[in-house]
Amino acid sequence: MRQHAGAMNRTWLVILGILALAGGVLILLAASGTLHAMSPATVAAESPVVTGDLHTVFGPASVTAIVLVAGVLMGSLGLLWILAQIPRRNPADRYRLHQDPASGTTLCDASVLASAVENQINTLPGVVGSSALLRGTAMEPDLTMKVTVTNRADIQHVLHSINTRVIPDLSTALETPLRRTGIQLEVSGRNAIAGTTVDTTGTVIY
Amino acid sequence: MKTPAAPAGSRDLDSRGRTFLDRKVVEKIAGQVASEESFAGGSSGGFLGIGAHSDFSARPKVTVELAGNIAALSVEIGLLYPVPLRQVTEQLRRRISERVNALTGVEVRQIDITVSWLKPADETTGRRRLL
Amino acid sequence: MSRHDGKATPLRHRPSRAVPALILGTLLLAAGVALVWAAVARLVTGSWPVYLAGPRDWLTGLTWNDPGVWAVGAAAAVVGVVLLAAALVPGRFNALRLQAPGDGGQIPVAGAQEIVMTRRAVARYAAAHCEYVDGVGSASATASARAVHLNVTTALHETGELRGRVIAVVRERLAGTGLNPVPKVTASVRSKE
Structure with a gap:
């Protein structure tokens, strides 16, 4: 990253x-x-x-x-x-999304988009953490992600979900295909926790 | 800052008194219009900006600069993710401009929009519970 | 010198030679400070600082075939060779490349895609899966760009069969993650008494 x-x-x-x-x-x-x-x-x-x-x-x-x-x-x-030896993230600062600045500007911090991407990745099964970074411009965005998975995660499944949900969603939001995407996988040192994490939508008891 | 509302009717209005419109009125109307869109929200709760959380039912923060009868707005807004940001903000801009103009008579020339958060519709996302 | 162009760089890269760069940077900085110090001292007191007298006397009494000159020349040549080696020896990649799922079926909106798994991640993943194999007491792994080596301890006395099983399982798991090419798996099994 x-x-x-x-x-x-x-x-x-x-x-x-x-x-x-x-x-x-x-x-x-x-x-x-x-x-x-x-x-x-x-x-x-x-x-x-x-x-x-x-x-x-x-x-x-x-x-x-x-x-x-x-x-x-x-x-x-x-x-x-x-x-120069200090490693840098070099993020994009803010994306300008307006067509005509005379009628008003539309600004979106790249970090806002990045945290939306992170939230989405964090809900995928097997993922314990992530960080996303956007570079480039609003018309030619570069997305770099670091995804930390459990040591038992189905990595191909995680990648598939990222490619079919996370990346297309960001592309929808920015209304342009991404120019480059990079995924760096890390494996968590801890063992996979015994329980499974799920989205709770409430429990209905009949 | 006070500004005379849109003159309506005949010339002898002075005899009937004048209506002043506070900047805050425009701000609240614009915020309300924005929050009526299903994809937009603001921040609620917190103190001095600390501990505020994003909320689709809250009104976005709007600040208005009035110059006579012309207003320049800047809106800080949260949006649903994923929506096409350019289209949606353009739509929002048109809608705020129309409604503010219709309700107050103030002409909105410029609306600066800053997207401050993006969140999916379901509240559980990003925060998981262990069963 | 700074990189604020906001462009993405490859995630899989060779070492950045930060250590020799830091050492040389520090030396340059120290030399610069010493020169500035000397010049300022000269401007303030009107004479060059005393610490320059030693090198000056040494230099004036020196002929080219002096052993000191030999030593300086040899040292400079060795330093030069070391620096060139530090720059030109490529070093190992930090990560292994992964194949996107649905081979070749590129996601149209993703652009040029690079998926990597760091060496440490591969090692942890391999070690974790190794520990799920029956008979394995504990396992650790190291990964290079092309190979994974497992260190397994077991309570079994007969280690040969376990070794084959562990290698087969880990190789299959690594292939399942989509690593391309699949690293070579080796294992050394130690029987603990």
Whole structure:
């Protein structure tokens, strides 16, 4: 249900990995003297790493500014990367259902629709809990559901009920077919309770 | 905010006194019209919005902004699930506008509808009992 | 960097490499803070902070064939390889795919549909059904993307026959849930004394 920064992590890990590997190999080549043997213009293995005087290099005020900017940049990139690791639900905020805003708007929170879907799923036999999430727009809704069932539930039956009742009902309400639906099944750790849950409609005794 | 009701009859009405229509009147009428639809409801009970529960027999919450003889309404409503939301709210908009206009003479230009809950008709849904 | 496009992403996905990302993010942040600290100290006091003196002296006395340089180069290369491995080794899927009931009969209003069961859910389901088999004392299960392994304890002394029965039952149940492909079921039965 929640979304992770998988693609971004991979991209940055590859970039940083290549940079570190290339840097490391370059340093090793220079240290072993291979680099100097390949091209005499580069440093020799016996030459010092720092040629100039560090005091003159770091003297000017502009260097301070560069260090400051580089620090801010690195720090904020690191912070953004850390924050991106928080899993996100990314729900749609509200669906706009009006045709002509001049005569009035019709707004429906996506969470309102989601809780209607949850209520409906919760009544299915074998289901102990659910959470639904709507993304996309009112014209192209994406529905993602997490359905927790008991460990003895008839999963195919639950899926069948969702596909024949829950999803068509949401589609009726929004008057459009859903663009994507996703169902994530979880199994409750508890054993199925001994009783069966039913909708009570009153008892008539003759 | 007070507003003169729709002028009716001849020009010398001033001599017979004036009728003022409170904003609340329009609000109540609009709420009542909305709740008369079988698919719409409001919230009842609770205190300061806490503990209120959705109820098909309650009147939806309506707030009215009156500008002279023209009203802009915003309605917070609960609807039956599943109903086609666009059609039903359009129907509701037409109906409120017609009835408010017929009963008070106020012209309703704009009705903003916010759907605050969706519930199936039978009350037991979502709350199960263990037999 | 944030994802506020409100688009659905696949429910069945590979690991998101959050741990290496968090470590690198923290290192970047720390380095950034250190640089800003140094620059601010320079602006306030007019000289670079004292803690930079150590690295500076070390750097100025360094030649390229120094063992320290060798170590730094080797460490950087190793870190690079580790990062590339973290990014490129695909990792295991978090969930198994399920077939919708009424195979192929797609629900017209449901759009593109993805039904998954998490690995943990499959393991719990398998273990629960295993415990309904006669002769099984207790059962636990682990699931990967393609296989389910059951750990069964039993009071029976003869475990071979029970093993076959448990595997048959669980495989049949998993096929009944619509898992596609049906994971391979293996079991190890332990006789408890």
